[in-house]
Amino acid sequence: MWVLFNESQGQHDTESLVAAVRELDPSRLINNASGDSDKNCGDVIDMHTYPGPGSPKPEEKRAAVLGEFGGLGLGLNGHRWADQNWGYKGTASIDALTRAYEKLLAKAWGLKDTAGLSAIIYTQITDLETECNGLLTYDRAVNKVIPERALAVNTGKLPPAPVVNEISPTSQKKGVTWRYTMEQPAADWLKPEFNDAAWKEGPGGFGTKDTPGGVIRTEWNTKEIWLRREFDWKADKEAKPVLSFCHDEDLEVYINGVQVCKAGGFISEYEETALTPEGIAALKPGKNVLAVHCRQTTGGQYVDVGIFTEVAGNK
Numbered sequence: 001m002w003v004l005f006n007e008s009q010g011q012h013d014t015e016s017l018v019a020a021v022r023e024l025d026p027s028r029l030i031n032n033a034s035g036d037s038d039k040n041c042g043d044v045i046d047m048h049t050y051p052g053p054g055s056p057k058p059e060e061k062r063a064a065v066l067g068e069f070g071g072l073g074l075g076l077n078g079h080r081w082a083d084q085n086w087g088y089k090g091t092a093s094i095d096a097l098t099r100a101y102e103k104l105l106a107k108a109w110g111l112k113d114t115a116g117l118s119a120i121i122y123t124q125i126t127d128l129e130t131e132c133n134g135l136l137t138y139d140r141a142v143n144k145v146i147p148e149r150a151l152a153v154n155t156g157k158l159p160p161a162p163v164v165n166e167i168s169p170t171s172q173k174k175g176v177t178w179r180y181t182m183e184q185p186a187a188d189w190l191k192p193e194f195n196d197a198a199w200k201e202g203p204g205g206f207g208t209k210d211t212p213g214g215v216i217r218t219e220w221n222t223k224e225i226w227l228r229r230e231f232d233w234k235a236d237k238e239a240k241p242v243l244s245f246c247h248d249e250d251l252e253v254y255i256n257g258v259q260v261c262k263a264g265g266f267i268s269e270y271e272e273t274a275l276t277p278e279g280i281a282a283l284k285p286g287k288n289v290l291a292v293h294c295r296q297t298t299g300g301q302y303v304d305v306g307i308f309t310e311v312a313g314n315k
Contacts, residue, residue, distance in 0.1 A: 003031040007048065014039040034067040050088040050123075051100075053108040055115035063118040066108065070122040071133040072100050074144050079137035080127070087133035088123070092263040096273035098146045101135075105153040162310035168231035168290055170244050170306030172270060175203025175217040178229045182222040189226055190291040191257040196228050204304045205246070211300030213246050213268035220301060227292040231307065233283045239309035241275040241283065247294055248302045254291040258282035270304075 002021050005011040011033060018032050018041045032041045035048035044065045047056045052069030073087010074097045091097040104122075111117040127134035135145050152159065169176055179199040188194050202218035206225055209216055245251065248266035252259060260279035275283075294303035 001029040001031055001044070003034050004042075005033045005037070007035040008033070008037040011037055015041050018042050031065070031067070044118075051104060053104060053111060053117075053120065055111045055117040058116040058118070064116055065118060066111075066120045068121055068123050069108070070101075070104055071124070072097050072104070073131075073133045075127075075132035076137055076142055076144065079139050079142050080132060081129045081138045085127075085130050085132040087131070089269065090263075090265055090267050091271060091273075092261065093273045094144055094146065096271050097144055098149050099272050101145050102149060102153045102159065106158050109153075109156055109158065160312065162312055164308050164310050165239065166306070166308045167233065167241070168229065168305075168307045170246075170270065171204030171217060171304050172215055175205075176229070176306070177201060178204055178206075178227045180206065180218070180220075180225060180227045182220065182225050184224070185226050189228070190254040190289075190293075192287075192289040194228070199226075199228070205302055206294075206304070207248065207302030208300055211248055211302040213270070214248070214300070214302035215304065216302070220303070222296075224293070224295050225303065227294075227303070227305075229290055230287055231290055233285060233288050235283070235285055236309065236311075238311050240311070241280055241307060241309050242272050243275055243279070243305070243307055244270055244272045245305040246270045246302060247304075248300050249297055250295040251303065251305075252293040253305055254289075255279055255282040256284060256288055257291075266300075275307075 004017055014032050018030055021030055029043040031044050031046050032039050034046045038045055044063045045056045045059060046065040046067040047054060048068035050069060050071045053066055055066060056064045058064035071088025073090045075085040091100055108120050124134050126136040127138040136143055179196040179201055181199045204217060205215050206218045206220040207214045207216050208221050243261055246267060247263060251263045253261035258278060260275055292305050
């Protein structure tokens with residue numbers, strides 16, 4: 001396909017240029033404008049949306065194309081072009097990026113049938129300088145998605161919905177009670193034996209009004225907050241423990257005093273990541289303590305964390 005213009009950059013004389021390209025090469029389709037300023041000519045109508053997906057409305061003589069979507073970001077130390085990096089939507093780990101990728105592609109496959117979407121283009125194959133939204137790192141040394149899972153969803157083999165059991169729910173749907181403080185606690189605040197009786201008690205999530213992605217039930221407007229709550233754990237070899245969280249900004253999560261997640265910056269949607277082997281080892285039968293620290297630097301602020309288990313659904 002010939003793509004004449006991208007997002008209106010330098011766009012001019014679109015209709016006449018489409019005709020000229022058609023005369024030069026009638027063998028290929030023509031995209032008059034990818035992502036913006038469509039001039040009702042050429043063979044496709046093309047939209048961009050991040051993270052998406054979405055679909056323009058197909059026409060009788062023009063196919064619907066999602067020219068850009070995705071942009072799931074993950075910067076890996078030692079494999080970046082520069083320390084400063086960004087993605088359209090940040091993720092915390094390879095597992096979290098793979099999960100988000102599977103969800104995006106599953107939705108895109110659905111648009112084929114429900115909206116008549118004919119083609120999709122994911123942003124992007126590799127990291128590009130400060131853009132860490134590739135499936136491969138800038139040096140091509142690390143695949144940032146789990147290959148077999150990416151292959152499956154790329155070819156339309158969508159994973160069956162897992163059986164989910166909430167262990168320590170997030171506060172997306174209903175406020176979950178936490179002990180919390182906005183004043184620097186003692187160094188052992190994250191350990192199970194720490195006495196948090198003097199801390200305040202309130203429902204999650206914690207943050208300031210209008211923070212993107214936040215479901216605010218307790219106001220938090222200081223620079224830092226520390227959270228603790230107990231949950232019960234029953235060991236199950238078939239169940240896979242998963243951490244679910246939304247944060248603005250820097251996040252640290254501990255189970256029984258062991259750090260299981262550290263994520264910088266902010267995200268505006270809840271993200272899921274499988275617990276590391278160290279995190280799984282930290283879980284004990286019976287009572288456990290989930291401890292959270294979040295640090296805000298500028299703009300909005302929000303934090304909410306939960307744990308659930310999932311067992312693969314029937315194929």
